[in-house]
Amino acid sequence: MVIKYSNDFKESIVSLHKVGRSANSLAKEYNVSVSTVSKWVNQADPNNTKVLSANERALIKENKQLKEELDIFKTSSGAYGEKLIIKGRIPTLKIINDNLQVGHRITKILNVLRIPRSTYYGYIHWKPGKTLLRRNFIKQKVLDAWLKYPMYGYPRLTILLNRQLKIKISQRMVYKQMYALKIRSRMTKRINKPKTHTEYDQRPNLIKGLPDQSNILLTDITYIPVKNTWVYLASVYNPVTRRVISYKVGSHMTKELATDVINQVAVKSVKPSIIHSDMGSQYTSDLFESTLTRFGIKHSYSRKGQPGDNARIESFHSILKREYINFQEFKTINEAIAGIDSYIRWYNSDRISLVA
Template sequence: MKRLCSYLSVSRSGYYVFLKRSPSNLELENDALSEYIRTIFFEHKGRYGARRIQVTLKRKYGFSISRKRIERLLRKQGLYTKGIRRKYRKQPTIREANPNLLKQQFYAKKANQIWFGDISYIPTQEGMLYCSVFIDCYSRKCAGFAIRTHLRDSLVIDSLEAAIHQEKPNNGLIIHTDQGCQYTGHRFYECAMQYHFTHSQSRKGNPYDNAVMESFYKSFKREILPGKQFRTKSQAILTIMDYLETYYNYERIHSSLNYLTPHEFETINEFA
């Protein structure tokens, strides 16, 4: 802890005071407002900026919020309106991104050597859901996932810990993700270090470096999302859980596995 505090240029006493501090009313209010702002942003497919979101908040929910406050909350979540000429100033992260260790070599000799992770959003008529998934490079199995109503780093940490609980990987596992703020923050870094994992990250703006997850979410959205939005969040959660826990690993055949399911592929090669 002393080394971490020194690295982050904070005092240990200040860190422990921070741990005990309860969120202020303003922080709680901003968290709630962020959910409404994010929902409006994605409902309009990123076409609404701060001014239109301000009007929508007033008309739909009766909230009178300043435009600058909305801009600040959009910026904090990394949400940018389509066609914007000026990008918001890049927010500093705790550390620089990790190197890309895989270099688009998507192959593993056995299970739980390499995991790929990413996040996707699931629209419903009650608002947005976010799904974080980790896929095993070896068998393309869904190792673990989490579904939440927010995009905070706890979303990806929860899905990683679910995968660890399910698969119990050994030290040295490589986790490959993009450079999203959920993965570059210190909490995800500390979680990976706690389990002695190595974190690899795609190059900036290069989706091909995480092609396994791009392919997964393409199939996921095509096969699970209805023609229109889910009516309720609970309906969406139940459908996603059934797909990932039952269908995807045990029933869905994969062309990259010679048309075997992930479970069949692992079972066959375990005794090969």
């Protein structure tokens, strides 16, 4: 006769086994066969699949496979097949390698992600071609050049690299590499400066429409920030050669400062026929006018409120500030003098011009 045992009885036997009782002692005490006690104990173990039916074991296996596939899919954010391959070799290999590191088999990974074996092994054995090697070489040279001359944009960097490397590099190539590197010319916006006004009547503009400006020099004064105040740079500029002829930094914007750079021009044996300036009080002063008369130089004036009449030197001062001054924090006028002197020497001798 088959004896049926209640679930409570079975659970009590299993509990006694868990606290250390052997199957033999339990069988003798409760008049149950040893095999029956062992069966109850095995059935109570959720990790023991030997006592499960074939269907139960198949379901466990399927669940395990589904979990593995889900884990693989998570690393690719659900992308597979062409949607994954289109991301490129490096991202795809990273996803595959991440799965390999946690113990998934390569066959399983490729099947789940629907990546052909030929594609995978092609990625592994890939070597860069000449075009890519050249592009990477240029990319590094672009970065090196920009780090040395951060004020340069892609047109000047292109000229510089063509000179240095002796190979033909297009502006488009340099632009694309700068875009990939997320770098750009560090030219900045202008800093607001004090406004100036003139109360003198308009004086003649002798260079407007003049076809030959080879014997003309431009002069102007600009503001330089130094520790919460201003110092002043007076310059004389050749609009044809685009070079600074003379310059001086002073703590005050005076007629003497404006005149000193004209005296420097005379000392250098440079004798222009015309000096062009704005209508500022320094340039309409008796000292400035008499100095020009002494050197036999005519004086030409910009129209009031029209800085474009003196555009070339205005442009130089703007470049000086946007490429250099605005990135400095001068504490003294001597620091400003040294820094400006160094920049102007570089500007005159080495800075690449985009104008033929």
